[in-house]
Amino acid sequence: MKFYLQICLTLLFSLPLFSQNTYYLEGKLGKSTIFMEITEYDNNYIEGNYFYQKSLKDIRLNGKFNEATYVLFFGNDYGEEEYQEKFELLKTTNDFSGKWKNKAGKTIAVQLKKIDFNKYNSLNNQEIENNLDLVKLSLLNFTQDSISTYKNQEIIWLKETHCNAPFFRLGKTFSEETKKNINTILAKTHTEMTLNQLSCSSPFSYNEGNGIEYSISIGFLNDNLLGYQIFSSYFCGGAHPDFGGEGNLIDMHTGKNYDIDSILAFDKSVTSYGDENFEQFSTYRATFFAPKLFKLINQNEKFGTSNNEDDYCDYTENEIWDFPQWNFTEKGIEFTPVFARVARSCEMAFLVDFEKLKPFKNPSFPYTL
Known part of the structure; x- marks a missing residue:
């Protein structure tokens, strides 16, 4: 399912250059486990992104590389002034090692190696926008938040512990067959919303897990159809915040989502x-x-x-x-x-x-x- 807004997560800061190589890495920043992506472009420009295993929230990077030396910054356009974080890495084959610095001068060792994606499987055949989402899928944690009713039917609201992305499932008043069919679809939608939230970031501000404000409203329900809207107000970097709504109408028997x-x-x-x-x-x-x-x-x-x-x-x-x-x-x-x-x-x-x-x-x- 593609949202009306598509969350505009493609970085507006990216230069119109052609990518050459992309590295997907996992390893240690000090004692913390991190996952990182580094993409090379023309003119020795690089863009990066990494997240901690504990938080899953993207931190965007950009910088320069020269042969085997890679320097990436967060908080500035690959400059030495005013950056919040800096990676200085040396590439050997597809592995990277070096150090991380912050603006206060603290230095921590970094060791990264190529990710073996064979150990990560897509959850419920979830569509993903980025290979690192496969890692996030294995670490998402959905828990029950509250229970409401709509037309005397139980609606269970869930949240994800790493960010703000509420969504619902059908509760015990629905048949087991209906719950099995429809809740699988709703779970995929919830997962997509969560991945969007975790990726809502820019090279100049940290992702706090709430850059997208989701508002979910159920507007129609009978034995045949479930209608609901996802309204999103979001700011993931760029010149302006934005918002948009997406209508959904799901067939309770087949799971088909009807477009207008x-x-x-x-x-x-x-x-x-x-x-x-x-x-x-x-x-x-x-x-x-x-x-x-x-x-x-x-x-x-x-x-x-x-x-x-x-x-x-x-x-x-x-x-x-x-x-x-x-x-x-x-x-x-x-x-x-x-x-x-x-x-x-x-x-x-x-x-x-x-x-x-x-x-x-x-x-x-x-x-x-």
């Missing part, structure tokens, strides 16, 4: 994101999805074209409805238009009730609206 185009079809040319013909998908969204969705919403809202140059919340612009966020609820589907960054404060949810959406139900969607 599997639920609604405003034209027979409907297609889904991820299909091979992205141009067809974009054309459908711009030509049919956006204008017809706006028409449904505007029946209640009565938006008019703004003549005020200072009013940038113009809800009549077609493109803001091309790829809206959505949330399946008991009353209908909420749609949130997506504005340019300068107007993100304009984003708010608009509910379209099921009665208005019924004529546009995708014929392949197996349930009534």
Whole structure:
């Protein structure tokens, strides 16, 4: 499952250079076990990342290498001034040794060797963005936090001990078969959220395990479907914080997660994101999805074209409805238009009730609206 925001964890500070070699390492920083990644780029530039076994939170590095000598910094652009941490390493084959320093002058020995990934297995076939996530998967620890109810059904909330990433599972009021099928899917989502949180860092600030503020809301539940939204407000480095929501609708029998185009079809040319013909998908969204969705919403809202140059919340612009966020609820589907960054404060949810959406139900969607 790919989040709407994708958490923007690709470093905005990375230079547009081509990578050459990447080393995945494990070993000791003094008495502490650490895991590290070092990637070489053109012009002898390197980027790195490491985490302690006890915390799992990424610490981003960058620096320079010259033949077998590697110098990486945290807290500065590979400069000698104002850095928080510094690694001075010597490479022999694929092993590294050297020392770590902090800005106070403390020095600790470092010994690293190539990771044998054969001893790490992907949990529940979890999709990973980085090889070091395989290590983290073996060290995650989910524990029960609280229990709530939704429509008289038990919802169990779990947390992960290394960071702030709450999420839920189905409780004892559900059948064993349903729990087995759906909780496996929910666990994979929770693991992805946790890995995102642990990776939410920059070369200039430490990851405290709360850079992404998750808000989870269950909006729909019956014998056939489970609807929920994951809203994320995040700052993982870069110029600005950001936020976004992702709607989910899971089939309680098959585990299928329906996207909005599997639920609604405003034209027979409907297609889904991820299909091979992205141009067809974009054309459908711009030509049919956006204008017809706006028409449904505007029946209640009565938006008019703004003549005020200072009013940038113009809800009549077609493109803001091309790829809206959505949330399946008991009353209908909420749609949130997506504005340019300068107007993100304009984003708010608009509910379209099921009665208005019924004529546009995708014929392949197996349930009534």
